[in-house]
Amino acid sequence: MKPHYLTPLFSPRNVAVVGASDKPGSIGQAVFSNLLAGNFQGKLYPVNLNHKVVAGMPAVQSVRLIEGAVDLAVVTTALRALPGIVKDCGKKGVKAVLLAKEFSDSDQLEREILNESLSIARHYGIRVLGPNVLGLMRPVAGFNATNYSNRVRPGNLALVSQSSALCAAMLDWADGKSIGFSSVISVGEALDVDFGEILDFLVADNFTQGILLHVHHIHDARRFMSAMRAAARTKPVVVIKSGRFEDSVTGVTHSSNLVASGDVFDSALSRAGVLRVNTIAQLFTAAKVLAANYRVQGRRLAIVTNGIGPGVLAADSTYTYGVELAQLSPATIELLDEVLPRNWSHGNPLDIIGDASPARFRTAVKACLDDPGVDGVLVIFTPQSGTDHLTTAQLMVGLQREASKPLFLSWLGEAKVSESRELFSKAKCAHFSAPEFAIEVFRNLANYHHNQQLLLQTPGPLGGRQEPADAERARRVVNRALKEGRNVLSERESKEVLAAFKIPVNPTHLARNEDEAVQLAQKNGYPVVLKIDSPDIIYKSDVGGVELNIANEASLRQAFADIVGRARTLRPDAHIEGVSVQPMRKRRFARELMVGVTHDTSFGPVITFGAGGIAVEIMQDRALGLPPLNSYLVNSMIDKTRIGKILGAFKNLPPIDRQELEAVLLHVSEMVCEMPEIREMDINPLVADERGVIALDARIIVEKARPDRRNYRHMAIMPYPTRMVKNAKLTDGTDVIIRPVRPEDADMQQQFVRNLSEESRYNRYMSSIKQLSQTMLVRFTQLDYDREMALAMTRVDEAGKEEQLAVARFITDPDNESCEFALEVADRWQGRGIGFILMSALFDAARDQGLAVMRGEVLAGNKGMLKLMHKLGFKVEPHPEDRALTIVAKALADEAPQAAGN
Known part of the structure; x- marks a missing residue:
């Protein structure tokens, strides 16, 4: 995959700061000073109209006067100069501009200047981040193009925020918790570069292991959802939303009146496989826990404690947070009855009595972890006479290392248990000062698991x-x-x-008068229902427009007259077609x-x-x-x-x-x-x-x-692209179906790979695998059809079972203009025109998505396929380093003349 097209913006090597200054308190001074102080390894160029030297470095009056190449221009000057600056950047060949400036959306002149600048940027192919942004940071690269004055640690989390003020607050909070970042991106108004494109960049960024988003509003929901789903498949994504009160759902039906925009946003995030939180503290806590690979498979929690009071309070918190108290299995209860004191609680929460020894704690916790009805265990330790907090903590650390389910540890107190908490921190165990914090994190993990299951759903x-x-x-x-x-x-x-x-x-039929209503009732049989029929009356009961259980003609005629009369009285403006007659x-x-x-x-x-x-x-x-x-x-x-x-x-x-x-x-x-x-x-x-x-x-x-x-x-x-399903016939007369891959094709895809020869598998997957891993299988069969396509060629075998003969797929580059493609053909089906037929269908699908460039070796030596691609308007880029497709390329070239005749 070629470098992301936003690399000049988010990972630049040469940066010009337009408006760089020595003036104290100016944005130009703050941004340029931060870039110098951050030990940025690339080249910096100050641009200042009035000064030849800024911060001891020679400055130029225009970007066009810079001798070297420039990837990114950070603009800190007054907005009125922006059109000229962007035009200079375009002529210089700058690929990205960061608008580190405020602007007022209510100021008509500023809006016109900004629109003009964006138009110029599009003309030159420049991407613009902002305005109204704090700036852009890559702490892992020492790059800090912001006016933020406090320390930001390098780390593996990316922070993307739509609010400069909230972004600054998050950074300050994170520093106090020793949390570091791979990237900090302030989106601002997002008039050009938006969340979807930023997420695409972060998915491919090796320095980023988790993504934190602050969202207020989005511009392109399709791109946003597609990018979120792609990100959530590989990295945990946690979102905090502002502006929930701003309801964008309006309408006249009950469905619209019952729905708020915040509810829709929550539903969208769930479907995207990401986690929604409500506070900054939850945002970072959830991110740290997910990045540490803590996972649960459900919301059933067991609580083990040596104090019934804290245990009951924790159980109350599970109800508050929507967490389910696990029901221990009879086998677990029987085991605990044998090893615990007689007066233990015999249920969940497990009170193992105040003098519980470290061994008793371990026995109870291990039994809960082994119970199939438990998804996680919360251990609450209270320092009492006869207890040993440190040894108990050491046993819990060891137990967590060997367990597949997560442990949440809450050692109550301060000075007495401080040594245990230090141990938990060093061992990177999930520990909390209060049990309710642990339960909240468990709830978030359960929600994340649920959302990840929703992410895997690709409706066929x-x-x-x-x-x-x-x-x-x-x-x-x-x-x-x-x-x-x-x-x-x-x-x-x-x-x-x-x-x-x-x-x-x-069944509903219109009666324009009483006689027609009687005829319909007699035809359908009594009892019937009468309803006012008017496109202007949404809620019929509001005007008395419904009569139920009408059993005879006399009642029907009276009801008809009453319904029409009431409707005309209460809604004289409504056009009334008549009365509908329905069976009761x-x-x-x-x-x-x-x-x-x-x-x-x-x-x-x-x-x-x-x-x-x-x-x-x-x-x-x-x-x-x-x-x-x-x-x-x-x-x-x-x-x-x-x-x-x-x-x-x-x-x-x-x-x-x-x-x-x-x-x-x-x-x-x-x-x-x-x-x-x-x-x-x-x-x-x-x-x-x-x-x-x-x-x-x-x-x-x-x-x-x-x-x-x-x-x-x-x-x-x-949705599933049904229009791409088509029938075809191979050169030997075999009837086949070409269709997009569906999630339920996982077993068929696995069998297809197993049946490939060792040489074919090695050339395709660059390893001697015998079958696909579960992760790869999910990746190949659960598709986002908006950015990728996999077309399977199948036939129905003699036993009536569907068999996959070949599969062709492409994955779109983030620029949505080009893609990489691959073709796999079962060894025993080579040479029957499959490659030509299937790739023709794939080219058609790529053209349908607006792609113009396709990269791959399948075309090597295949004049017929090259001719077809040029006819369809594609630019062909060879991919010489992709050895995975050379065997298939040769096979396709061999069969092309025969296939071309079809």
Whole structure:
């Protein structure tokens, strides 16, 4: 992979400081002094219009007068001079500019100057960080282009902050805790370089082992999510969010009214596999613990103590922090009964009595660690008569080294236990002055594990398992409404859209008068439900627009007149189509649910699930999910809600058909992926029981959208690219399918690698591996389709099982303009046109993503493939050092003439 295109900004070798000064208190003086004091090994060039010498170094009046090359220009001068400075930088060939200046967004003149400067920068291909930034630091390289005056230690954490003031506070806090940084990046307004690009750089940075983010707002949610997911796969990422009160979710449906932007942001972070915290202390504590490779597999905590009081208080804290007290297994209880005093607590928390010896502590803690129902152990030591704090601490350090589960140690007191705490610090054990701090960290680790599981979810297509949706039918309904100038679909229209996506709905028919209503009721059978039909009335019950359980004609005629009369009285402005007639669904064991869609300004469509019915806003019981969803994500949403607890067998209620409920949420996910026109939606109530689910009422809000369905630009996460699935035929007549790789292909991919010859495996993976590690398997099958692609060629063998014949993949460079690609073909399938067919499909996928440069050796000597690439508009860059592809390249060249004939 070539160097990141932001390397001149974040790791420069030659730096010019425009506005470098000797004037005390000026930004130019502070920045240039910090660069000199930091022992930066690159070249520094002061630029000053009025002085020939700055800090004892010769200065020039313009960047263009610098003799050597310049990677980065740090601008500290007045904003009015910025356009000229950027133009000089462009003519000099400078690749990056850091605006270490404040600017007022409310000042129209300053805004115009800044916009002009950014336009000039884009013309010359200059990337700009800022404005309103503290600056930029690389403590591991002695580079400090900031006006921050205190010490910053080198370390392995990267800090990225949108607020200069908060960034300074974090640095001061970290210094007091002896925490160091690989990079400190103040983003500011982020008018050009944004979080997504910065994260991409930090993912590839070998000095960075963990990433800390302070976020206030984001500009490009797709890039942000894609970069966050890429970072979280390899390095722990911890986020603190400000501005939660600034609600960017607005709308008219219940789904929108129940959702705040902070909730959506939390859901997005969870899906990205990162950890959200609320305070600066939590930010650094979580980062240190994660960087030390502490991990848990769940939220079940065992507490071992020699004081029942602290143990009970700690147990109370588990409830506060949402941590589960582990239920010890019968085998563990039996073991502890044999070795502990008779009056031990016989449960969790484990009170092993005040005079507990070091050996008794070790026995109890070891039993808990060995219990499969325990994910972590908190040990609380209270210094009492007969106890030995230091020996107990030494045994805990030894136990942690041999255990696969984490220990959290809290030695209560100060002077008496100080030696034990020093031991814990030297051994890098997780120790805390108070048990509640340990429980909070355990909770964060459990949340991180949960979010990492969400990160691994790459929803595949619904096709194959479900009847395909009729998206065109749904679009006709939506387009008709938009053509008529309407954004609100009627209940009938909304249900027609849902039905097109295979969501069960209660049949709804329009009656424009009483006679038509009677005819419909007689046709469908009594009892029926009448509802006012008006695109202008969202909440029908607010105008008395619903009558239930109508059993005969006389009641129907009266109800019809009453509904229309009330609606015209309370909403004289509303256009009334008539009254809809629906069968009255009586389900004895039904639960009323709600499924909705809302729209977030940054992250696009968001799916909500929770309790439905008339009390939906009072109960506030809902969970959020960013589409696309799969079964794991759907069930995770359901289980988060209170209503989810009574969907199984509950008292006299039989369990609902959970599979049908799951299918509805999956179809809603498919609907919002395929229809960017859908802005909001409510299905309320969605009735669920043992016989299935059915939407009794629904409302959809739409708006005109850009025709970008191919790349799903309305979504924060790229869905499975179903459009790339295609059939093909090999030169020997074998029917094959070419499709993007899915997570469930892991076993097939592993078998494919096992079947490769030793020579092929060595040439591809540069080692004599027999099979892929679990980490590599996840990496190859759980893809972010927005920045990478893997196309598998498969066939159905004689036993009806899918077999992988070959796979071609590319990984996009951070510049989103070029990529590296590779091809693997099973040894026994060589020479049948596979390489040409599969690479042609991969080139098409790369072109679809806007890539122009592809690097790899597959093209060596293959004139037909080179001709195809040039025809598609690609620039071909050879990759001579990539020995992994030479064998495949030769095989492809051999089969090219035969394949080209197809």
